[in-house]
Amino acid sequence: MGKRMTVVRLPDGTVERRGSTTKHYTHAVVCEWDRRAHAAGLRDKAEQAQRASDLAHEIVASGDLSRLVRKVTGISASGRHYSSYVPGSEDFGSLPDYRDREAWDRYAADSLARMKARPDELRAEAAEADAEAPMAYGVWRWSERRDNAEKAAAGFQGKALPGQRFVVVEVEQES
Numbered sequence: 001m002g003k004r005m006t007v008v009r010l011p012d013g014t015v016e017r018r019g020s021t022t023k024h025y026t027h028a029v030v031c032e033w034d035r036r037a038h039a040a041g042l043r044d045k046a047e048q049a050q051r052a053s054d055l056a057h058e059i060v061a062s063g064d065l066s067r068l069v070r071k072v073t074g075i076s077a078s079g080r081h082y083s084s085y086v087p088g089s090e091d092f093g094s095l096p097d098y099r100d101r102e103a104w105d106r107y108a109a110d111s112l113a114r115m116k117a118r119p120d121e122l123r124a125e126a127a128e129a130d131a132e133a134p135m136a137y138g139v140w141r142w143s144e145r146r147d148n149a150e151k152a153a154a155g156f157q158g159k160a161l162p163g164q165r166f167v168v169v170e171v172e173q174e175s
Contacts, residue, residue, distance in 0.1 A: 005174040010137040017174070018142050027149035028171050029141040029156065034163035039129035041162025046122035053115040060112060140166065 003019040008028045010016065018025065140156060143149035146168065153166040160166065 025142045033136040037163030039126040042126035050119040
């Protein structure tokens, strides 16, 4: 038995194919990605990151570190708690041993530098998304049954980036 080719025609006119000797695909999950909406979402995140960075720098400059909210982010196998200090919603990262003042000072400087750089990284990513084609399409999953494809689409949608939408489409068989 030869390889069976399955075809999906995407809204932009392109075609994606998948060959299989054992599977009979009937549906595909297609991602429709509006890059303009994605870029707008990245710009919003950049503004949030900028506000969090400004607040963190203000708190550290004032010396009133009690204004930072402590949040446990995990526990290691040895039982050590990893915590974060969060001004607003921005994460400061794992804390060093509080008894090591030098490590704490390095950590604080590194964290503040990362927080200061993050808004610019997000703005650059938004500019890249603006420069690309306004819509992008791609098959994220091939499925043998519609219900499996719908479950996959719902799972992808729950983790989607701004501007992404997942739809289930029927596929064509090619000899």
